[in-house]
Amino acid sequence: MSAPAPRPATATPLARLRGRLWSSLATWPDAAGWGYSLGVGAATLAAMGALGLSTGLYVPHPAHLAGLAMRLLTVLIAPAFCEEAVFRGLLVPGRMETPRPAMPLTLAVFVFVVWHMLEAETFLVRAGPVFERPDFLACAAILGVGCGLIRWRTNSLWPAVALHWLMVTLWQTWLGGFIL
Numbered sequence: 001m002s003a004p005a006p007r008p009a010t011a012t013p014l015a016r017l018r019g020r021l022w023s024s025l026a027t028w029p030d031a032a033g034w035g036y037s038l039g040v041g042a043a044t045l046a047a048m049g050a051l052g053l054s055t056g057l058y059v060p061h062p063a064h065l066a067g068l069a070m071r072l073l074t075v076l077i078a079p080a081f082c083e084e085a086v087f088r089g090l091l092v093p094g095r096m097e098t099p100r101p102a103m104p105l106t107l108a109v110f111v112f113v114v115w116h117m118l119e120a121e122t123f124l125v126r127a128g129p130v131f132e133r134p135d136f137l138a139c140a141a142i143l144g145v146g147c148g149l150i151r152w153r154t155n156s157l158w159p160a161v162a163l164h165w166l167m168v169t170l171w172q173t174w175l176g177g178f179i180l
Contacts, residue, residue, distance in 0.1 A: 020097070021089040024157035037150045037159035044146030045167060048139045052175070055135040059176035071172060071179065080165035084147060084157055087112045092148045094155035101152040109144035116140050130178045143167055 011019065029037060052058035091108035093101065120131035130136055147160035171177030 017090050020093060021085060021157075023094060023096075024089040024151060024155065025085075027094075027154070027156040029154040029156045029159055033154035033156065034159065036153050037163070040146050040150050040153075041159070041163045041166075044142060044163060045170075047142050047146075048167065051135060051142070052139055052171075057130075057133060057135045057139065058171065060174060061176055062174075064173050064179070067179075068173065072169060074180075075168045075172065076161075076165050079168060080161045083112070083115075084151075084161045084164055087115070087144065088147050088151040088160050089157045092151045095152060096155060101148070105145065105148040105152065108148050109141050112144040113137050113140050124180070127178050127180070 049058065053060075087108050091111065092104055095101075098104070116131050116137060120128035124131065143164065147163055150163065151157060151160045168177070172179050
C-alpha cells in the first residue's frame with residue numbers, strides 16, 4: 001500500500017495578503033470592469049461632491065495651477081497608489097476570493113478612515129483641521145466604499161487608484177483642498 005499524497009500546505013496569512021496584492025496589481029480590468037468602475041466612480045464622486053459642497057468642505061474656486069505637474073505625480077504616488085495598495089490591494093479580496101465582500105469592505109473602510117485621523121495626529125499635523133472634520137471623514141468613507149467595490153468587482157487595483165487620484169486632484173486643484 002502506498003503512502004497518501006502529501007496535502008498542500010495552506011498559505012500563511014502573510015502569503016495570502018502578498019498574493020492578493022500581487023493579483024490586484026497584475027490584473028487589468030476588461031471592458032465590463034471598466035464600465036462598472038466608471039459607474040461606481042461617478043456615483044462616488046457625486047456622493048462626495050454633494051456632501052462636500054453642502055458642508056463647505058469643498059469650495060469651488062479658480063484652478064490652483066501652481067505646481068500642478070508635481071501635484072499630479074505626487075497625488076498619483078501618495079495617496080492614490082500607496083493608500084490603494086494597502087487599503088484595497090491588501091484588505092479587500094477580489095471576487096475570486098469571496099462572493100460576499102461586506103465584512104472585508106467594512107473593515108477596509110474603517111481602517112482607511114482611522115488612517116486619516118492618525119495621519120492628522122502624527123506626521124500630517126498641518127492637515128489636522130481638515131482631516132479631522134466629520135465631513136472629510138465621511139467623504140473618505142465614501143471614497144473607501146467606492147474604491148473597495150471597484151477593487152472587489154474588477155479584481156484590479158488600477159481603477160481604484162485612478163478614482164482616488166482623480167478625487168484628490170479635483171479637491172486640491174478646484175475645490176479648495178489641502179495641498180501638502
